[in-house]
Every structure is written in C-alpha cells, then in structure tokens.
Amino acid sequence: MNSADLGRRVGVPSTALFTDQYELTMVQAALKAGTASRRSVFEAFTRRLPEGRRYGVVAGTGRVLDAVENFHFDDEMIGFLRQQRVVDEPTLQWLADYRFSGDIWGYPEGEVYFPGSPLLRVEGSFAECVLLETVILSILNHDSAIAAAASRMSAAAGGRRLIEMGARRTHELSAVASARAAYVGGFDATSDLAAGFRYGIPTVGTSAHAFTLLHDTERDAFRAQVDSLGRGTTLLVDTYDVAEAVRAAVEIAGPELGAVRIDSGDLLLVAHRVRQQLDELGATGTRIVVTSDLDEYAIASLAAAPVDAYGVGTQLVTGSGHPTCSMVYKLVARAGSAEPDAPLVPVAKKSLGAKSSKGGRKWAARRVDEHGVAEAEVIGTGAVPEELAGRELLVELVRGGEVVAREPLEAARERHVSARAGLPLSAMQLSRGEPVIGTEYA
Amino acid sequence: MNSADLGRRVGVPSTALFTDQYELTMVQAALKAGTASRRSVFEAFTRRLPEGRRYGVVAGTGRVLDAVENFHFDDEMIGFLRQQRVVDEPTLQWLADYRFSGDIWGYPEGEVYFPGSPLLRVEGSFAECVLLETVILSILNHDSAIAAAASRMSAAAGGRRLIEMGARRTHELSAVASARAAYVGGFDATSDLAAGFRYGIPTVGTSAHAFTLLHDTERDAFRAQVDSLGRGTTLLVDTYDVAEAVRAAVEIAGPELGAVRIDSGDLLLVAHRVRQQLDELGATGTRIVVTSDLDEYAIASLAAAPVDAYGVGTQLVTGSGHPTCSMVYKLVARAGSAEPDAPLVPVAKKSLGAKSSKGGRKWAARRVDEHGVAEAEVIGTGAVPEELAGRELLVELVRGGEVVAREPLEAARERHVSARAGLPLSAMQLSRGEPVIGTEYA
Secondary structure (H helix, E strand, O other), rough: OOOOOOOOOOOOOOOOOOEEEHHHHHHHHHHHHHOOOEEEEEEEEEOOOOOOOEEOOOHHHHHHHHHHHHHOOHHHHHHHHHHOOOOOOHHHHHHHHHOOOOEEOOOOOOOOEEEOOOOOEEEEHHHHHHOHHHHHHHHHHHHHHHHHHHHHHHHOOOEEEEEOOOHHOHHHHHHHHHHHHHHHHOEEEEEEEHHHHHHHOEEEEOOOOOHHHHHHHHHHHHHHHHHHHHOOOEEEEOOOOHHHHHHHHHHHHOOOEEEEEEEOOHHHHHHHHHHHHHHHHOOOOOOOEEOOOHHHHHHHHHHOOOOOOOEEHHHHHHHHHOOOOOOEEHHHHHHEEOOOOOEEEOOOOOOOOOOOOOOOEEEEEEEEOOOOEEEEEEEOOOOOOHHHOOOOOOEEEEEEOOOOOOOOHHHHHHHHHHHHOOHHHHHOOOOOOOOEEEEEEE | OOOOOOOOOOOOOOOOOOOOOOHHHHHHHHHHHHHOOEEEEEEEEOOOOOOOOEEEEEOOOOHHHHHHHHHOOOOHHHHHHHOOOOOOHHHHHHHHHHOOOOOEEEOOOOEEOOOOOOOEEEEHHHHHHOOHHHHHHHHHHHHHHHHHHHHHHHHHHOOOEEEEHHHOOOHHHHHHHHHHHHHHOOOOOOEEEHHHHHHHHHOOOOOOHHHHHHHHOOHHHHHHHHHHOOOOOOOEEEOHHHHHHHHHHHHHOOOOEEEEOOOOOOOOHHHHHHHHHHOOOOOOOOEEEOOOOOHHHHHOOOOHHHHHEEOOOHHHOOOOHHOOOOEEEEEEEOOOOOOOOOEEEEOOOOOOOOOOOOOOOOOOEEEEOOOOOEEEEEEOOOOOOOHHHHOEOOOEEOOOOEEEEOOOOOHHHHHHHHHHHOHHHHOOOOOOOOOOOEEEEE
C-alpha cells in the first residue's frame, strides 16, 4: 500500500507487462552470457524540448515509484510468457522472483528541466534496470507532456481558476494521469471523478446541453438544476439565446447564482456582454466560466475579459501540440564484470547523427546569478564543483528497492510554482523560443 | 467475463468513475425534476475529420462494450461520492443500483467514417444514457485517432510488415489500447507485452543499444544474443559502425541471421548499403527492420528501399499529428414525458457557430456507384430509402443492456481492409485533402 494514495484499487494488478518484449529477451541473453548482473546505471533524459518550448516540467515521478513497487510477474503473467515462448525457463524463473532492488535518484516531481537533464538515474544490475525502461518512459513521457501544457496555461491564466475537463478526449486512464499532471502543473480542479477518487484532486462539474434539451424549456432545465443543486450551481447559458438564458438564470436562481458557463461563440465578446448583463441584474457575484477548445493562447487572449475560470479539455490532455516528450532511457555506465565492486565504465552509443548520447553517471545542478535567477543547467560526471554545492537537482527516490521519497501531490504542485519562479522571466512567454537557460557540461 | 477477451484481469474494477462529475449532478437534478426517466437517444459523432484527413476509422467499439458492461458503482465508489458530497442520497441509491439496460447501435469496429456519421447511438432513459458519455467518448476518441494513423501507415507500407513500438511514448494503458487500435488499422504486431496478454495481439522484440553497450565489444553482444535467442533473432547494427556491425552479425549468426535493425541515420541510404552488404555476405534472406521516428510519410518515402519491416512508435501512438478525434455525444431526441411509450421529440442545440447539431434519431448508409465504389455517406431520420436498403451502417451492439455483438479483434481488422478498399482510390493519398466522400442528409 502506498502511503501517498488513498488506498484504493486502481490499475492492473502489476505493472510488469507494461514492457516491450525486447527487455525480456535482452535479460535472457544477458543471463546466459553472464552479463545480466553487471552493475549498471541507466538515465532518463531528453535530447531536446518540444519545438519552441522554453522549459519542461517533470511529472509522473510519484506514479513511477508506484510502478516500480508494483512491478512483479504473477503466475498468470508467467504463464502467458511461457505459452507465447517469449523467453526460456531460466529467464521465467528469474522473472518470477523479480523485485527491483536497486537505487533511483531523480529530479523531484514539479521541477523544471532542460535538454540533457538527467531526470531519473536508475542503478542496479543490468537486468533489473533494463526491465523498467518501458514503464518509466511511458509515465514520464506522458505525464510531463501534460504538465508542461498545464504550466503554460496556468502562467497564461494568471491567478484565475483552471479546471481540467479533458477526460473525454483521451484514453480513460490517460485522463486520470492527465488530471494528476495538470494539477502538478497548476490546475485547480478536474471534472474527472476517477482522478478525485485516485489522487484526491478536487472535482467540479457544471452542466451539459443535453440537460437543457431534456427539458421542455430552458427555464424548466434551469429550475430543475437550481432546485436540486442549489443557487451556487453553474448554469450553461448557450444552448439557445445567451441573453435570454442569462435573464432566466438570474430570475430563477436569484443574484446568488454561483456561475454561468459559456461554451461557444466569441468568448471575449460574449463574456463582456454576459458580465454586463449579470451586473445589471444585480448578480455581481455570479462568476463566468468559459470552455470551448481553449489553449494557452486563447486563455491569454481572454486576460482582459471578465472571466473567472477556464475549463480546458482537448488541448490540455494532448499536451497543446506536444502529446509526448522525447525522453529516452539509456545505459550510461556499467561494470566490466559481474563482481559487485567492479568499477563503472562510462558507455555511449557512437553512431553519427542526433542520437548519440553522453556516457557516465551524472549529477545536475542549476546555477543561479547574483539575483538568484537560474542561468544554466549544469550537468557533469564525477565530483560536483564547490560553487554548485546545495544546488544539486537529483534527490534520492528509491534505496535498495524501497521507495524513500513519497510525498503528497500538493508538494509537487508547490515545487513547480517555485521552480518556475526561479527561471528568467522569459520562461513565461508563450511565443516559440529556445530553452530559457542553456545546458552546460561541467 | 467477456467472451472476446482472454479472461485476464485488467483495468480498474469498474469503469463507472471514468466519468465527468456533471453527469452525476445532472442525473441528480433530473431525478428530482422527474425527467430522468424520459426515453432518450444520444449519438456519438464528429463534426469534422482532423484537418486534411480523408476518412476516419472506427476503433474502440469492443472496448466500449466492455466499459458499458463494467460500468457499476461499487461500495467504495459510492462511499467516495458520499464523502465528497458529489450527489445526494437518493442519487447515490440510484447509482448503487445502476446497470445500463438500454440499447446501443453503432458502426462496427474497423468501419470508416465521415463528418456526421452517427458512430454510436445509445438509447434508454436520459439518466442511464447520460452517465456513459465520458467513458464512451474517451475510448472512441482515443482509439479511433490511433487507428486512423495506423490505417494511413499501413496504406503507405503496402504489404510490408508494421510493428507497433510506441508504448514508451504514451500512457502505459493508453499504450495497450493503442496497440489494439493499431492492429485494427492494419499493424501486424506490437512490442507491448500487455497488449499481447490482454488482446492476444502478436508480440515481437528486437534488441536495444543498451544490450550492445553492456558487453565489452559489439561482437560479444551479438554472440550473447545469438547464443541465447538463436540465429533467427534481430541484431541492432547501428551502435557503432554499421558496416562493421553487419559484417560481425553475419559472421556470428551465419547467413541464417533473421534480421538486422537500423535505428538512426539516413534510413534510405543505409538500408540500400546494408542490403547490398548482406547480399554480398550471402545473407540474402536476412531481413531489414527500420525504426526511428517513422510516420506515414517516412514509410512512403522508403517504398523503394530494401526494407522488410517498419517499427513505428511516437507518431503512431500520438495519432500522427492528431492524437484525438473530436467526437461528441449529443442528446438528439427524447420523450416529452416519462411515459414509456411517449413519442420521441428531436432536439438540438441552437446556438450560432460551428457547434450546432442535427436533431433526431439517425440511420446512416453508404451509397455506392455502379462500380461499387463509395460515393456518399447518407444520413437521415425516419425510414431508410429503398435504394439504400442493405447498405445501412449501424449494427446492433447492445440489446436491453446485454452485449450482443462481441467479435474477435481479427474481424475488425479484416473489416477495415474491406471498408477502406470500398472507398475511392484517392482515400489512400497521404496529402492533405477533403473527406473522400461527402456527407448527405436524406
């Protein structure tokens, strides 16, 4: 049982099959060759940010810890692998006993990152580390993409409320992880009940056009909603004529009406009109929620509009143009023999082109200028230079197979706010640009 | 237990919380107003295809049927909703008893679709149908987006083998659904073990750079792999120097070497060189697998290259630029009272702009020309014109709450091949264009 979750059953019984077949066949070949137990260091990192993005946001770390803890092959899975002849009997025996017993360090959740940042460093035997590749990348690539979009949207929204409403636009469990990542990135609530159930994220709801259309008149629908849900409810006012709907809404709910939602039309124009009308009707405290294919640019363009909350769906859960990150999981060092104290040798792919990578077990630190503003992501192997002491980014997450760094989701959410605030101001620009600080190799 | 699955535990115990909160509050208000039991018809459709796409592919129908069957609120869920005060006690009671008891018709999985196609038609009481909105849309929007990308890739690949390798680029369960949708869209296999476990999709694997780097030399690595996995294995030849690696590979495995994988560089050029080298070494039967950020355009550009199989990751699982469809789930007709035989009244949102929709319970049929080639998607309400008899697209999926249309995944895969073959040839063009047939309202 994870202390950070609500003790609720979720997901598959084990994460072990969220794995590419080649991880298992590599384990088989390495077991036979006697190289499976060579001490190894894998790192997850990205060679570049999505085009035009100025920073990345680490999200999913908490889910990675759950995944590592729940990574074990039960009898049914072993039976499947045997039946499909994926690997041989000695490997099946090894898999049946598998529990990750190594160490993991990484950027804490909510932290920002840049090209080359060693987001996660996994150490142990080759076999135990290589098995985790696919599930670690699935989680980090997905969740970080959503959190990055959420962070841009929350920067654009200023202090206004942001509601995640994208469940219907993505896979039903991706939706739950998206709500979680959006919360890390600065969203305030979600419409997704499973995200509330699983992660304790505040859930909210408004009303749909279907509810209005179910009733004989719009007024009947409003009356039904207010009767049952109270005056604090949010009425959807764009099924027929907005001005008429706003009039009816205030007439039925009174000036205590909680909010109205606008889901179509020119939101800037309509929001102004509706605000004026609400004020004229005395409903000065009634809030305006807008939805309808919003992204960070649309949110920014509504900065001057009398909008109280944004509901964001499609563009959030699809990462606003970048539905995945390009994180990879690479062997960067390994021992030259299976001896436990054999020294680590840095390794790296040497092929031409953009896919080469830097060998060696890495540390990372963020150098700041005299005002405390970040000026470089410094990455190195070996000893950390004295001037960077206290600025190191990796924290211990798993020690000898035991998760040691669980935290409430709020902690990641708060960390993101302060990490982003430590970047140069240009990080908040929505326009396309280069990473806001450079990556330096010490 | 679903007859179409392998009887394996997967997913959450129930799909009922993959639901936006407003579905539940609307049910509460409708229960109180006495309108919850009005007979209603909801339809899932899309107003447009993703920009430039010529056809859509229905995928996820089988998963929708599973989701409907498993949509029930267990005690823990009810407890959560009570604790969070999402809805009142009478509504909790109603939810605790909830089982969908209505009817569902829809386009069969693998079928192609166009703007306006009524992909799923859900009939029952308002309350029982509205609850299913989010999970139905999650599944159809996600799975159809992946299947559409897969279909374009399979068209571009001609008869060459396509392997889904995108698990690491998307949410771990989205990956499983993606492998399933890709299979429907024409892929042959997946690297994702969970997809093999859950859906019986053939799984395959090659090898990673980490395996080569683990060993003291590339030759050691190749020897280890061939020793353990046999000569039929796929060796990765681009860790250091490709020509040297190919020479070593054939030397170690002999001309019976199964395949080599190339994962970087100018694939067209490298594939030609590798083929020539393999042939010179007598390994004329050794296949060439290419991977590395492939999409349908890259696949098409390799048509003249001596490539035997494509491994596709990122671009497949992110829908090749369109990670979601824009399907919506709208109330199109409902009774004017709660009487079981009250006639259905068509309803539709009337707001200005692109978000209006057509009311009424719909049928759809594909009209063909004298050569049997599709020429229009015809949609109507009321009686189907005689000339379209036998060309109707919706099939019965659920009758009185019971799933009546389970089928093996192969059936959907085969249906897609024949549905696509029935379209005008321009459907296969990868360039941006309009939907290949128009939508007509009868």
